[in-house]
Amino acid sequence: MMSESGALGCRLSRCDRISPMQEAENVVCQRCGEAYARAMIQLRTVMALKKTPASERAAQLVELEGITPDAALAWLKHEMHKTCEMRLAHCPVCGGELTTWQAKWCRHCELDWH
Ligand SMILES: [Zn+2]
Numbered sequence: 001m002m003s004e005s006g007a008l009g010c011r012l013s014r015c016d017r018i019s020p021m022q023e024a025e026n027v028v029c030q031r032c033g034e035a036y037a038r039a040m041i042q043l044r045t046v047m048a049l050k051k052t053p054a055s056e057r058a059a060q061l062v063e064l065e066g067i068t069p070d071a072a073l074a075w076l077k078h079e080m081h082k083t084c085e086m087r088l089a090h091c092p093v094c095g096g097e098l099t100t101w102q103a104k105w106c107r108h109c110e111l112d113w114h
């Protein structure tokens with residue numbers, strides 16, 4: 001027969017491992033093209049973050065949302081602060097800069113290659 005503490009320990013460690021990822025969804029950033037696990041942040045957390053200095057927001061996210069520090073930093077970088085580097089793409093015809101790296105039309109010559 002399995003001991004009570006053993007069964008409980010097993011449940012707890014499995015819970016620990018899964019919970020940070022439950023809210024995360026793998027996405028590709030529209031700005032920089034980097035893939036990251038996007039955490040679903042509650043609106044009330046976003047409101048609280050707005051009153052917090054930028055340098056303390058990652059720690060606050062970890063505390064309020066129970067996500068990993070990596071997920072908190074990725075969310076701030078790609079979603080809130082938008083400090084990730086904009087990936088550039090250019091029109092195949094006129095060479096003009098596109099609005100996003102995924103854009104399939106050119107605002108300069110109005111070419112559309114969907
Ligand atoms: Zn990004």
Ligand SMILES: [Zn+2]
Binds near residue numbers: 092093094095106111
């Ligand atoms: Zn063009």
